[in-house]
Amino acid sequence: GAVVSQHPSRVICKSGTSVKIECRSLDFQATTMFWYRQFPKQSLMLMATSNEGSKATYEQGVEKDKFLINHASLTLSTLTVTSAHPEDSSFYICSAIGGDRHHTQYFGPGTRLTVL
Amino acid sequence: QKEVEQDPGPLSVPEGAIVSLNCTYSNSAFQYFMWYRQYSRKGPELLMYTYSSGNKEDGRFTAQVDKSSKYISLFIRDSQPSDSATYLCAMSVGYGQNFVFGPGTRLSVLP
16 A cells, blocks of 8 residues: 655644644655644544645635645645644644545554644 | 534444444545544554445455445454454545545444
């Protein structure tokens, strides 16, 4: 199967700082990547969809200035949580599709963000 | 009516039981159907992928799609405690468009 990595797996930061999370497709070129957040025992919530080389499309209610997404290459997308607050603490997961793997999403292992 | 419905559980079964997990959907345009397994604090892992109607088997797992009834199932034979996880169904119209996930069913397999 396709491999998607995320870094870091866990991050703790102070309120007001910015945090960058990387998502990489390791063995295929990801034309589209998705960013989700997930609260404990709740389902995935799609935040945004990013296509390589173009601006991300954000879901309703997601602040694009707070959650900056960059998809500069076919193997890397980044999510930057700017001016993080405790309510941003959550589990962030990326997924990717591309090439001959267009019909299903392959997920990264997730990043647990804790904002103090 | 939600686009994809899935019983959230929790579902508890004894080790060795056959588990049946199900989703119903409303959009007849869906062509690709997937089942993911998600362990606590991990990203979802693709278990099964099916195109259109029919059955697909992989080891202890069998996926069934009935497009006429808009109903998909995942069967787990000889369930193990390591199968304890949340199972999410997902579907799309294809070519990276319109993915929709079910809310997930929490499964516990008791030793």
